[in-house]
Amino acid sequence: MKVALVGATGYGGVELIRLLHNHPVFELNAIYSHSKGGESIRSYYPHLSGAVELIMDDIDPEKIKAKSDLVFLAVPAGISRDWSKKLRDAGLKVVDLSGDFRLEDVEDYRKWYKKDPIAKEELEGVVFGLADIVKDEIRNAAFISNPGCYPTASVLGLYPLAKNKMIVRNSIVIDAKSGVTGAGRGASVANLFSEIDENLKIYKVNTHQHTPEIEQQLNRWDPEIGMITFETHLIPMNRGIMATEYVDLKSPITAEELHKLYMDTYKDVKFVRVRPLGEFPSTKEVQGSNYCDIGVSVNERTGKAVIVSVIDNLVKGAAGQAIQNANIWTGLDEAEGLDLLPMYP
Numbered sequence: 001m002k003v004a005l006v007g008a009t010g011y012g013g014v015e016l017i018r019l020l021h022n023h024p025v026f027e028l029n030a031i032y033s034h035s036k037g038g039e040s041i042r043s044y045y046p047h048l049s050g051a052v053e054l055i056m057d058d059i060d061p062e063k064i065k066a067k068s069d070l071v072f073l074a075v076p077a078g079i080s081r082d083w084s085k086k087l088r089d090a091g092l093k094v095v096d097l098s099g100d101f102r103l104e105d106v107e108d109y110r111k112w113y114k115k116d117p118i119a120k121e122e123l124e125g126v127v128f129g130l131a132d133i134v135k136d137e138i139r140n141a142a143f144i145s146n147p148g149c150y151p152t153a154s155v156l157g158l159y160p161l162a163k164n165k166m167i168v169r170n171s172i173v174i175d176a177k178s179g180v181t182g183a184g185r186g187a188s189v190a191n192l193f194s195e196i197d198e199n200l201k202i203y204k205v206n207t208h209q210h211t212p213e214i215e216q217q218l219n220r221w222d223p224e225i226g227m228i229t230f231e232t233h234l235i236p237m238n239r240g241i242m243a244t245e246y247v248d249l250k251s252p253i254t255a256e257e258l259h260k261l262y263m264d265t266y267k268d269v270k271f272v273r274v275r276p277l278g279e280f281p282s283t284k285e286v287q288g289s290n291y292c293d294i295g296v297s298v299n300e301r302t303g304k305a306v307i308v309s310v311i312d313n314l315v316k317g318a319a320g321q322a323i324q325n326a327n328i329w330t331g332l333d334e335a336e337g338l339d340l341l342p343m344y345p
Contacts, residue, residue: 001025001026001027001069001070001330002026002027002029002030002067002068002069002070003020003026003027003028003029003068003069003070003071003072003326004028004029004030004031004032004064004067004068004070004071004072005017005020005028005030005031005032005071005072005074006031006032006033006059006064006071006072006073006074006075006083006087007032007033007034007073007074007075007076007097008031008032008033008041008044008056008074009033009036009041009044009056009185010074010184010185011181011184011185011314011318012074012097012314012318012319013031013074013319014041014044014045014048015314015315015318015319015320016028016072016074016319016322016323017031017041017045017048017052018319019315019319019320019323019337019338020323020337021051021052022337023323023336023337024336024337025330025332025336025337026070026323026326026336026337028052028054029067029068030054030057030064030067030068031054031055031056031057032056032057032058032059032060032064033056033057033058033059034058034059034075034079034083036056037056037057037058037059038055038056038057038058039055039056040053040054040055040056041053041054041055041056059083061083061086061087061089061090061092062090064087064090064092065090065091065092068092069092069093070092070093070094070095070326070329070330071087071092071093071094071095072095072097072319072322072326073087073094073095073096073097073098074097074098074318074319074322075098076098077098077099077100077113077115078098078100078113078115079098080096080097080098080100080101081098081100081101081118081122084096084100084101084143085122088142088143093326093329093330094143094144095129095144095146095322095325095326095329096143096144096145096146097146097318097319097322099113099148099209099210099213100118100145101118101122101123101126101143101145102128102145102147102148102151102213102216103117103212103213103216104123104216105212105216106118106119106120106123108212108216111212112207112209112211112212113209124142125141125142125143126141126142126143126144126145127140127141127142127143127144127145128145128147128216128217129141129144129145129146129147129321129322129325130147130151130152130155130156130217131271131321131324131325131328131334132156132266132269132270132271132272132292132324133156133159135328135334138325138328138329139328139329139331141329144325144326144329146318146321146322146325147213147217147321148210148213148317149178149182149210149241149311149313149316149317149318150176150178150208150210150214150230150232150241150243150317151210151213151214151217152292152311152316152317152321153176153241153242153243153292153309153310153311153316153317154174154176154210154214154230154243154245154309155214155217155218156272156292156294156309156311157243157245157292157294157307157308157309158172158218158245158247158307159221159265160261160262160265160266161247161249161261161305161307162218162221162222162225163221163222163265164261165221165222165224165250166249166250166251166253167218167222167224167225167247167248167249167250168247168248168249168250169224169225169226170225170226170227170228171247171248172218172225172228172229172245172246172247173228173229173245173246173247174214174228174229174230174231174243174244174245174246175231175233175243175244175245175246176230176231176232176233176241176242176243176244177200177232177233177234177235177241177242178232178233178234178235178240178241178313179235179237179238179239179240179241179283179313180196180234180235180236180237180238181238181239181313181314182234182241182313182317183234196234196236197236198236199236200233200234200235200236201233201234202231202232202233202234203232203233203234204232205231206231208230208231208232210230210232211228211230214228214230215227215228237283239283239287239288239312239313239314240283240284240286240287240310240311240312240313241283241310241311241312241313241317242282242283242308242309242310243307243308243309243310244306244307244308245305245306245307245308245309246304246305246306247304247305247306247307248303248304249303249304249305252303253298253305254298255277255278255296255297255298256277258296258297258298258305259274259277259296262274262294262296266294270334270335271290271291271292271316271324271334271335271338272291272292272293272294273291273292273293273294274293274294274295274296275293275294275295277296278297279295280295280297280308281293281294281295281308281309281310282310283310283312284342284344284345285310285342285344286310286311286312286316286342287312287342287343287344288312288315288340288342288343289312289315289316289320289340289341289342289343290312290315290316290320290321290324290338290340291311291312291316291342292309292310292311292316293309293310293311294307294308294309294310295307295308296308312342320338323336323337323338324338
């Protein structure tokens with residue numbers, strides 16, 4: 001199957017190129033940019049030399065339709081919405097990696113993204129592609145909105161508790177930390193080496209745009225969950241997210257019972273690995289892979305559940321999950337092109 005990539009020069013885009021290069025079914029035959037048409041992708045990423053020598057073309061939905069069957073749309077929020085509609089109107093399958101279509105309440109988008117939302121009718125048929133949980137919905141989707149990186153780690157970490165309606169209302173606290181690639185490739189003083197190295201910074205305090213995305217998904221399984229406290233931090237590393245989640249439970253539970261709940265929930269889920277009781281994952285242990293690794297515990301003094309969830313923000317949090325969604329959507333095995341061991345050390 002021939003696939004196209006729109007928006008190739010960001011970190012998410014080049015990670016899609018890496019993963020698609022060895023995909024046994026999807027053939028990346030064209031890449032597009034709204035501002036860099038005519039330039040070679042290797043001029044932005046020399047590590048692709050001799051392997052991927054594609055020239056970026058200007059975005060033209062009809063031209064894309066003539067060459068490809070499915071499009072990965074990896075452009076920023078606020079830009080994606082316009083191209084997404086044009087690509088879908090041209091009859092293409094679209095997996096959108098931006099945040100433009102993730103929120104069901106358009107006013108939430110206005111509040112958190114500080115942009116005018118799309119019309120509500122444009123959300124019809126959109127599936128929030130949390131690929132490890134909603135496979136049946138993905139198979140029948142009209143359009144797939146790929147989840148954000150923080151929501152992927154956070155929601156997978158809390159799904160077993162939310163599904164079983166075990167969480168006290170408004171009690172969730174998520175302390176999340178991300179590598180610098182999560183901030184994108186755009187130049188900024190905040191992301192300079194001398195600003196990042198030997199430093200730990202909190203950012204977007206109480207205002208991160210992934211907050212309503214996490215709330216929306218958790219409340220889908222338990223409408224009584226309510227609101228969350230979600231704070232994000234930048235760590236001086238390239239890849240990885242760790243979400244440490246603290247939850248009040250409606251009824252007392254032992255660590256052994258909590259661990260069994262997670263093992264039972266994820267026993268047949270290929271890309272979610274629950275660690276043995278008492279063991280907690282680190283970001284390096286999933287680097288370069290499509291895995292989400294989870295460790296669980298119960299604080300015996302306070303009764304709080306403590307969940308640690310880690311992913312590679314560029315793979316499971318972006319390109320890998322996008323391919324997993326496309327695999328499911330087109331009837332392939334979800335692991336096609338993604339059965340990769342983490343890179344270690």
